[in-house]
Amino acid sequence: MSESLFGSVHLGYIVIETNRFADWHRFGRDAIGLHADQLSRHAMRFRLDDHECRFLLRRGDAEDVTALGWEIDDHESFDRIIARVRDRGVPVTEGTVEEAALRGVERLLRFPGPKGIDQEIFTRARVAEAPLVMSNTGFVTGAAGLGHVAITSTEPHKLRGYYDTVFDARLSDYIDETISGVKLKIRFLRVNERHHSVAIAAVRGLPVNPIRTRIQHLNIQVAELDDMTRSYQRVRELGFDMALGVGQHTNDRELSYYAVTPSGFEWEVGWNPIVVDESTWEPTTHQGISIWGHTPVGQTIVGKLAQFKAAAMSLRHPEQTVPALSGGGIADD
Numbered sequence: 001m002s003e004s005l006f007g008s009v010h011l012g013y014i015v016i017e018t019n020r021f022a023d024w025h026r027f028g029r030d031a032i033g034l035h036a037d038q039l040s041r042h043a044m045r046f047r048l049d050d051h052e053c054r055f056l057l058r059r060g061d062a063e064d065v066t067a068l069g070w071e072i073d074d075h076e077s078f079d080r081i082i083a084r085v086r087d088r089g090v091p092v093t094e095g096t097v098e099e100a101a102l103r104g105v106e107r108l109l110r111f112p113g114p115k116g117i118d119q120e121i122f123t124r125a126r127v128a129e130a131p132l133v134m135s136n137t138g139f140v141t142g143a144a145g146l147g148h149v150a151i152t153s154t155e156p157h158k159l160r161g162y163y164d165t166v167f168d169a170r171l172s173d174y175i176d177e178t179i180s181g182v183k184l185k186i187r188f189l190r191v192n193e194r195h196h197s198v199a200i201a202a203v204r205g206l207p208v209n210p211i212r213t214r215i216q217h218l219n220i221q222v223a224e225l226d227d228m229t230r231s232y233q234r235v236r237e238l239g240f241d242m243a244l245g246v247g248q249h250t251n252d253r254e255l256s257y258y259a260v261t262p263s264g265f266e267w268e269v270g271w272n273p274i275v276v277d278e279s280t281w282e283p284t285t286h287q288g289i290s291i292w293g294h295t296p297v298g299q300t301i302v303g304k305l306a307q308f309k310a311a312a313m314s315l316r317h318p319e320q321t322v323p324a325l326s327g328g329g330i331a332d333d
Contacts, residue, residue, distance in 0.1 A: 003080070004168045005072075005077050005080065005081065005167055005168045005191075006167075006168045006169075006170060006191060006192070007073075007191075007192050007193075008072060008073035008074065008077045008192075009070055009071075009072060009073075009077075009145075009167045009168075009191040009192060009197075010070065010071045010073075010143065010144070010145030010146070010191070010192055010197075011068065011069075011070060011071075011145035011146040011147065011148065011149070011191075011197050012051070012054075012069045012070055012071035012105075012122065012125060012145065012146060013051070013053050013054050013055065013056060013068075013069035013103055013104070013105075013125075013146065014054070014055050014056070014065055014067070014068060014069070014146070014149070014218060015055075015056045015057075015058065015065065015066050015067035015068075015069070015103070015118075015120075016055060016056070016057045016058070016064070016065055016066070016263065017057075017058050017059075017060035017061070017062035017063070017064060017065075017066045018057055018058075018059070018060065018062070018063055018262065018263050019059060019060065019061060019063070020063070020262040020263065021041075021044055021057065021059070023262035024044065024057055024261070024262050024263075025038070025044065026238060027238075027240055027259075027261060027262055027267075028046045028055070029046075029134075030135075030234065030238055031231065031234045031235045031238050031240055031259070032220075032231055032234075032235070032259075032267065032269065033134050033135030033136040033227070033230070033231050033234065034046040034047065034048050034054075034055070034134055034136075035047040035048065035132045035133050035134045039102070041059070042058065042059040043056065043057065043058055043059070043102055044056075044057040045057070045102075045104070047128060047132060047134075048132075048134070048136075048138075048139040048141070048220065049132075049138075049139060049141050050127045050128055050132075051104055051125045051126070051127065051128065051141075052104025052125065052126045052127070052128045053102070053103050053104035053105075053125075054141075054146055056102055056103055058102075063213070063262075063263040063264055064213045064214050064215070064263060064264075064265065065117060065149070065213070065214050065215045065218070065265065066116075066117065066118060066214075067110070067117060067118040067119070067120050068113070068117060068118070068119055068120065068149065069103060069105070069108070069120045069121070069122060070119065070120065070121045070122075070167070071121075071122060071123070071125060071145070072121050072122065072123050073123075074123065075123060078121060078123050081121055081166060081167070082109060082121075084165065084166060084325075085111045085166065085325065088165075088324040088325055089324055090111055090112060090322060090324050090325055091111065091112070092109050092110070092111045093109065093110045093111070094107075094108075094109055094110075095107070095108035095109065095110055095120065100122075103120070103122070104125055104126045104128075105122040105124065105125055105126065106122070106123075106124045106126065107122060107123070107124075108120050108121065108122045109121055109122075112322050113162070113322065114151070114153070114155070114158065114159050114162055114319075114320065114321055114322060114326075115151060115153070115214045115319060115320055116214060116320045117151075117214050117215070119166070135230070135231070135234070136222055136223070136224075136227040136230075136231065137222075137223055137224050137226075137227055138222070138223035138224070138227075139220055139221060139222055139223060140221040140222070140223055141221075143192055143193055144192060144193055144194035144221075144275075145191075145192060145194055145197055146220065147194075147197075147218060147219040147220040147221055147268075147270075148194065148196050148197045148198060148199060148218070148219045149197070149198060149199070149215050149217070149218050149219070150186075150198075150199040150200075150201060150215060150216045150217045150218075150219075151198065151199070151200055151201070151214070151215050151216060152200075152201045152202070152209050152210065152211040152216050153200055153201070153202050153209065153319060154202065154203075154207045154209050154319045155319050155321050156185070156187060156200045156201075156202040157326075157332065158321045158323070158326040159198075159200045159321075159326075160187055160189065160200060160332065161325075161326040161327035162321075162322060162325050162326045162327070163189050163191070163198055164189075164327060165325050165326065165327045166325055167191045168191070169189040169190065169191050169197075169198065170189065170190050170191075171187065171188070171189060171283045171332065172188040172189065172190050172195050172196050172251070172252075172276065172281070172283060173188050173251050173283045173284050173285065173286060174186065174187055174188070174283070174284075174285040174286070175188070175250065175251060175285070175286045175287075175288070175289050176285060176286070176287055176288075177287075177288055177289050182203055182210075183203070183204040183205065184201055184202065184203060184204065185201070185202055185204050186199055186200065186201045186202075186289070187199065187200045187201075187332070188251060188252075190276060193275050193276055194273075194275075194276075195251070195252035195254075195273055195274060195275070195276055196252070201216060209319065211265075212264065213263070213264055213265040215265050216265060216266060217243075217258060217265060217266035217267060217268050218265070218266075218267055218268065219256070219267075219268040219269075219270055220267075220268075220269060220270070221254075221270050221271065221273065222269060222270070222271050224271070225255070225271050225272070227271070228246075228255065228256070228257070228269055228270070228271045229246075231269050232246060232257050232269070235257075235259045240259055240260065241259070241260035241297075241298060242257065242258070242259055242260070242297040242298065243258040243259065243260050243266045243296070243297065244257060244258040244266075244293075244294040244295065244296060244297065245257055245293060245294065245295045245297050246293050246294075247290045247291075247292055247293020247294030247295070248290060248291045248292055248293060248294075249273075249289060249290055249291070249294075250286040250287075250288055250289060250290060250291050251286045252273040252274050253272070253273060253274050253291075254270040254271065254272065254273035254274075255270065255271045255272060256268050256269060256270035256271065256294075257269060257294075258294070
């Protein structure tokens with residue numbers, strides 16, 4: 001059996017820490033169109049398929065993503081990941097029964113990840129008994145996993161090295177983009193058939209991070225084009241901020257928009273990205289993130305100043321990495 005874990009790893013759930021439960025309930029259920037379960041005043045979940053939990057919201061001050069949960073196909077692959085982590089001297093913690101229940105999984109193990117985002121792995125998700133109640137016809141998950149996360153970093157090589165070391169992630173492609181005079185390079189990593197489960201954006205030539213939150217955005221994929229357009233209308237009608245209007249990406253060809261969540265990071269709703277053919281795929285570099293559209297919406301001077309402040313603050317606080325799992329960093333440009 002191949003030692004590679006590629007294809008047996010899938011983004012399973014995302015944990016968010018927030019005190020804005022009422023806003024998140026309106027955003028997730030009423031605007032995006034997810035199934036919402038209010039478990040207590042300290043915990044809420046969103047569903048979009050038969051899994052009990054795809055997004056877990058816990059009460060706290062971070063207003064950010066605090067953990068990524070990765071579903072592993074089998075116990076052999078699960079044990080191989082744990083061996084890789086422990087053999088490099090990185091601590092692995094078993095989640096409590098309560099933590100596993102909140103995430104809708106039977107058992108989970110946790111270890112440190114880049115930028116303070118815990119990485120959690122599990123082998124079996126619990127299937128919900130109650131039927132879905134949501135405003136969309138469906139979402140694309142399955143072998144492709146939940147969707148993807150995009151992370152801004154001052155240490156992009158170490159982030160890529162981390163996901164290569166832990167999950168045997170493969171490079172899909174790059175995008176070079178200039179926004180407001182700032183040059184960005186974005187790396188797209190896949191761990192299964194989805195074009196990317198992790199995107200890593202870095203400012204070229206400057207060790208700064210203009211984003212306050214640990215992730216820049218997360219993505220989910222709707223099954224039908226009408227699901228995307230209707231959710232876009234609901235986001236606008238309910239008064240939530242829109243970051244980028246509808247557009248189409250250059251590399252994965254996904255049609256999408258970006259809304260601003262109550263916690264400040266962005267939420268991309270996309271439709272119909274390409275599926276990577278492993279027999280023919282070759283990484284390439286694209287110029288610009290969009291073929292058309294994705295026009296910034298409602299950006300203000302105050303918002304730009306907040307980005308400059310975040311960038312300045314990032315110079316004073318080194319980015320959290322996990323050197324033992326970063327493989328020395330991958331020099332890819």
